[in-house]
Amino acid sequence: MNKVNISHKDLMSVESPGRYVGGEPNQCIKEYVINQLEQNGTCKEVRTAFCFPDIYEIGMSNLAMQILYNVINSEEYNYCERAFTPWHDMIKLMREKNIPLFTLETGSPLSDFDIVAFTLGYEMCYTNVLLMMDLGNIPLKSTDRKENDPVVICGGPVAYNIEPMCDFFDAVLMGEGEEMILEVTQAVKRYKDSGKRNRHELLLELSKISGVYIPSFYKAEFEDNYSGKEYFVDAVRIVKNEDGTVSEYPVEFSKIAPRQTGLIKTEASAPDIITKRIISDLDNALYPENPIVPNMGIVHDRAYLEVFRGCIRGCRFCQAGFIYRPVREKSAETLCRQGIAIEHNTGYDELGILSLSSSDYTGLKELTDGLLDAFEGRHSSLSLPSLRIDNFALDLMEKVSSTRKTGLTFAPEAGTQRLRDVINKGITEEDIMSSLKLAFSGGWGTVKLYFMLGLPTETMEDVEGIADLAKKIEKLYFDTVHELGIKARKPEITVSTSMYIPKPFTPFQWERQNCKEEFLKKQAFLKSRLKSKNIKYSWHDVESSLWEVVLARGDRRLNQVLLEGYKAGLVFDAWDDSFNFAKWTEILLKNGLSWETYAREYSTDEVLPWQHINVGVRKDFLISEKNKAYSETVTPNCREKCSACGANCFKVGECYASR
Amino acid sequence: MLQDERARLMTTQKHQQQYIQRAVFERKGATSYIGHLDLMRVFERAIRRAELPILYTQGYNPRPIMVFALPLGVGVNTEGDYVDVAMSVPINSEEFVEKVNYMLPAGVKILKAISLPEQKDSLMSLVTAADYRINAKSIGDVAPDILKFDSIMTTKKSKGKEISVDIRNLIYDVRRINEDEITLKVAAGSSNNLRPDVFLRAVCEKMCYSVENSSNSDICRTALYKGEYPKIELIM
Numbered sequence: 059m060n061k062v063n064i065s066h067k068d069l070m071s072v073e074s075p076g077r078y079v080g081g082e083p084n085q086c087i088k089e090y091v092i093n094q095l096e097q098n099g100t101c102k103e104v105r106t107a108f109c110f111p112d113i114y115e116i117g118m119s120n121l122a123m124q125i126l127y128n129v130i131n132s133e134e135y136n137y138c139e140r141a142f143t144p145w146h147d148m149i150k151l152m153r154e155k156n157i158p159l160f161t162l163e164t165g166s167p168l169s170d171f172d173i174v175a176f177t178l179g180y181e182m183c184y185t186n187v188l189l190m191m192d193l194g195n196i197p198l199k200s201t202d203r204k205e206n207d208p209v210v211i212c213g214g215p216v217a218y219n220i221e222p223m224c225d226f227f228d229a230v231l232m233g234e235g236e237e238m239i240l241e242v243t244q245a246v247k248r249y250k251d252s253g254k255r256n257r258h259e260l261l262l263e264l265s266k267i268s269g270v271y272i273p274s275f276y277k278a279e280f281e282d283n284y285s286g287k288e289y290f291v292d293a294v295r296i297v298k299n300e301d302g303t304v305s306e307y308p309v310e311f312s313k314i315a316p317r318q319t320g321l322i323k324t325e326a327s328a329p330d331i332i333t334k335r336i337i338s339d340l341d342n343a344l345y346p347e348n349p350i351v352p353n354m355g356i357v358h359d360r361a362y363l364e365v366f367r368g369c370i371r372g373c374r375f376c377q378a379g380f381i382y383r384p385v386r387e388k389s390a391e392t393l394c395r396q397g398i399a400i401e402h403n404t405g406y407d408e409l410g411i412l413s414l415s416s417s418d419y420t421g422l423k424e425l426t427d428g429l430l431d432a433f434e435g436r437h438s439s440l441s442l443p444s445l446r447i448d449n450f451a452l453d454l455m456e457k458v459s460s461t462r463k464t465g466l467t468f469a470p471e472a473g474t475q476r477l478r479d480v481i482n483k484g485i486t487e488e489d490i491m492s493s494l495k496l497a498f499s500g501g502w503g504t505v506k507l508y509f510m511l512g513l514p515t516e517t518m519e520d521v522e523g524i525a526d527l528a529k530k531i532e533k534l535y536f537d538t539v540h541e542l543g544i545k546a547r548k549p550e551i552t553v554s555t556s557m558y559i560p561k562p563f564t565p566f567q568w569e570r571q572n573c574k575e576e577f578l579k580k581q582a583f584l585k586s587r588l589k590s591k592n593i594k595y596s597w598h599d600v601e602s603s604l605w606e607v608v609l610a611r612g613d614r615r616l617n618q619v620l621l622e623g624y625k626a627g628l629v630f631d632a633w634d635d636s637f638n639f640a641k642w643t644e645i646l647l648k649n650g651l652s653w654e655t656y657a658r659e660y661s662t663d664e665v666l667p668w669q670h671i672n673v674g675v676r677k678d679f680l681i682s683e684k685n686k687a688y689s690e691t692v693t694p695n696c697r698e699k700c701s702a703c704g705a706n707c708f709k710v711g712e713c714y715a716s717r
Numbered sequence: 718m719l720q721d722e723r724a725r726l727m728t729t730q731k732h733q734q735q736y737i738q739r740a741v742f743e744r745k746g747a748t749s750y751i752g753h754l755d756l757m758r759v760f761e762r763a764i765r766r767a768e769l770p771i772l773y774t775q776g777y778n779p780r781p782i783m784v785f786a787l788p789l790g791v792g793v794n795t796e797g798d799y800v801d802v803a804m805s806v807p808i809n810s811e812e813f814v815e816k817v818n819y820m821l822p823a824g825v826k827i828l829k830a831i832s833l834p835e836q837k838d839s840l841m842s843l844v845t846a847a848d849y850r851i852n853a854k855s856i857g858d859v860a861p862d863i864l865k866f867d868s869i870m871t872t873k874k875s876k877g878k879e880i881s882v883d884i885r886n887l888i889y890d891v892r893r894i895n896e897d898e899i900t901l902k903v904a905a906g907s908s909n910n911l912r913p914d915v916f917l918r919a920v921c922e923k924m925c926y927s928v929e930n931s932s933n934s935d936i937c938r939t940a941l942y943k944g945e946y947p948k949i950e951l952i953m
């Protein structure tokens with residue numbers, strides 16, 4: 059067996075060496091596989107290196123990784139190990155000393171595995187994927203891999219538009235990994251047993267698995283003749299200045315590259331449309347009741363309990379809300395049992411209740427009562443992010459915050475009711491005010507408000523609405539405490555804005571993104587309006603959102619861009635101090651592409667690079683949602699009324715619940 | 718209930734009876750590469766997994782009552798460090814050792830534990846000296862001679878500033894075991910403490926020992942003592 063040994067001295071020369079040594083409770087060590095490897099250098103089992111394209115502390119906080127690690131290892135014929143992106147200091151050391159990237163469990167180089175699997179949770183990790191393959195001595199491009207190289211696969215929410223990275227993966231899993239990963243490992247097992255050495259044949263086998271996309275079986279085509287002008291509906295961007303004057307930013311049409319015209323199959327048996335796979339019965343799906351407990355501190359150092367998948371709400375900007383449809387709940391009974399088991403098995407004193415919108419879980423009261431009862435006297439608590447604030451939630455937070463008191467969070471996303479109707483955010487100012495009044499009466503004083511800048515149809519009045527709302531909340535705090543005669547403390551109101559990024563598979567997938575100048579103007583404007591000492595304004599970096607739209611809506615031409623960026627040393631894009639937008643822009647331009655190409659408005663009848671992927675929600679539904687947005691009409695949530703979005707094709711979950 | 722009332726209630730709760738398990742433990746391998754806070758969490762979670770009745774502090778943010786004798790640096794092994802764990806009911810020490818060891822990650826192991834009544838002085842304040850074993854290329858022939866100096870000035874960081882300190886009187890003994898191995902007895906604890914890496918730096922500066930070799934060293938703490946030097950004895 060090839061075993062990478064990093065010397066004590068080398069470990070002592072890097073930051074947080076605990077990232078590279080493994081040895082955590084509940085990590086999976088399969089002696090019967092290791093023995094074969096030690097004796098013969100090979101084994102009968104299928105070896106998977108599960109790779110997370112960021113550092114250990116972030117990867118180990120990721121639930122998807124723990125779930126799939128558990129599912130794969132539950133089969134005796136499989137052995138799944140973990141690898142993470144090494145930090146800059148370790149990368150340097152590995153390059154200097156020719157140390158290949160290795161897994162934590164057995165210290166094997168990535169190139170020794172049958173399968174190398176990446177989970178892609180966000181676009182900004184793409185070059186880290188290339189880095190990991192490169193450090194692992196795996197040829198970067200699928201077409202350059204030889205018979206002995208691992209099969210490189212990926213999955214995860216951003217994999218639904220894998221086109222910008224498709225050259226680097228042999229196979230992409232569309233949908234929920236635990237539903238399909240074992241079909242992939244079984245196919246690889248059959249291939250391994252057969253002793254065949256024919257990659258193409260293996261890929262053909264994999265393509266027969268429903269939900270598996272083999273990018274090399276397709277070819278993208280682009281226009282020869284084009285004039286960017288006709289694609290851009292907003293010829294000039296108009297930005298209102300603080301003093302009421304107006305600035306205009308003309309769009310540089312010349313920068314817009316040709317559009318994609320189609321995706322042609324090069325392998326006759328490949329499917330035309332790849333439909334995502336989902337778990338129909340979450341109650342009976344394997345869930346890690348014995349997750350790995352890191353020895354060193356990680357970003358989210360707690361155990362997790364996923365209560366349901368999907369979201370009933372359908373906010374029009376929200377990719378998660380559409381790609382995870384339909385909503386499928388787990389029973390409170392199963393969850394209670396699993397939550398108690400996890401708390402016992404890990405020793406964690408905090409269990410995070412995870413979902414897109416926990417208040418929408420129908421068994422929330424039963425679940426939290428059950429868990430809090432079981433945790434009584436054990437000094438364990440629950441954390442409940444994404445709760446909508448009402449009497450029940452406040453009561454619950456009182457109970458769980460007996461150990462930890464955090465602030466209240468709201469995500470109105472937009473500053474005015476008009477814009478909230480546009481984005482279908484079913485939350486009104488009265489909702490916010492009445493919840494906050496309750497909260498302030500109960501002694502709370504810390505509120506965080508999340509908004510987005512650059513949403514479709516946004517005007518300066520909407521931006522001003524954000525400041526107004528924050529000020530109204532500040533006033534409400536003092537009014538409430540005076541009214542009740544409670545001693546006023548200094549309320550802490552935080553307004554946080556992020557930049558809107560139009561994402562595939564949403565009704566806004568065709569929208570343009572605001573340009574840098576617009577975003578900066580809006581930020582500056584808000585800064586000038588939020589001067590109270592009780593209100594803090596925090597904002598995100600604009601440039602990373604500009605790059606994210608390129609990756610999110612990108613096409614196959616970006617493979618070359620990402621490769622060149624990686625070779626130029628651009629990794630850890632998700633980290634502010636590593637991200638270099640100027641360099642990325644330069645590489646885009648060199649390849650005849652631009653931010654404008656991907657940030658422009660798309661027409662609803664043009665070919666979208668991701669249109670061969672079916673997440674269930676139909677295009678005509680997305681178009682009707684887009685139109686309803688422009689007429690400021692809201693759509694009821696799945697529980698109020700089914701809008702027949704298409705996700706009922708999976709024949710499970712909320713779509714079939716009796717309303 | 719209002720938050721303020723709740724806070725008042727929690728901080729005015731009465732004193733809790735403590736039953737201490739004092740344990741001596743070793744650590745080596747993968748778990749040596751984590752920091753002191755991480756090691757505390759490793760113990761905390763192992764004890765929780767072992768379902769032992771660990772006692773918590775009262776107040777807003779209850780923490781397990783657990784005191785370590787002396788922090789262990791990242792990368793430093795130990796063969797004899799101590800931790801006091803407070804239990805809410807008396808428990809048998811053998812049971813404590815067996816159950817916690819079963820839950821600790823590979824590399825950390827409790828060697829022995831004893832039951833103690835509630836402690837007046839914290840374990841931390843007992844520590845006065847420590848032994849280390851240092852393995853490094855050719856260190857055996859170089860390091861012991863550092864004792865012939867009357868003064869060994871070295872810099873240390875204090876409140877962000879570099880200050881110059883004399884560490885000579887913190888070094889009690891340095892012995893050659895073989896060419897590549899020494900043992901070291903130094904002052905340790907909350908008032909006076911000499912870290913082995915600081916000692917090694919001094920050996921490099923004073924004795925022209927190779928920095929390369931010193932950074933390639935294996936360091937293991939082998940004992941912790943109480944009492945005033947030279948009348949020191951093992952903590953347990």
Ligand code: SF4
Nearest residue numbers: 369372373376379414
């Ligand atoms: S509530 Fe809206 S924003 Fe939140 S997950 Fe659901 S659809 Fe997305």
Ligand code: SF4
Nearest residue numbers: 696700701703706713
């Ligand atoms: S089909 Fe109806 S219930 Fe199902 S996800 Fe779509 S809108 Fe919701």
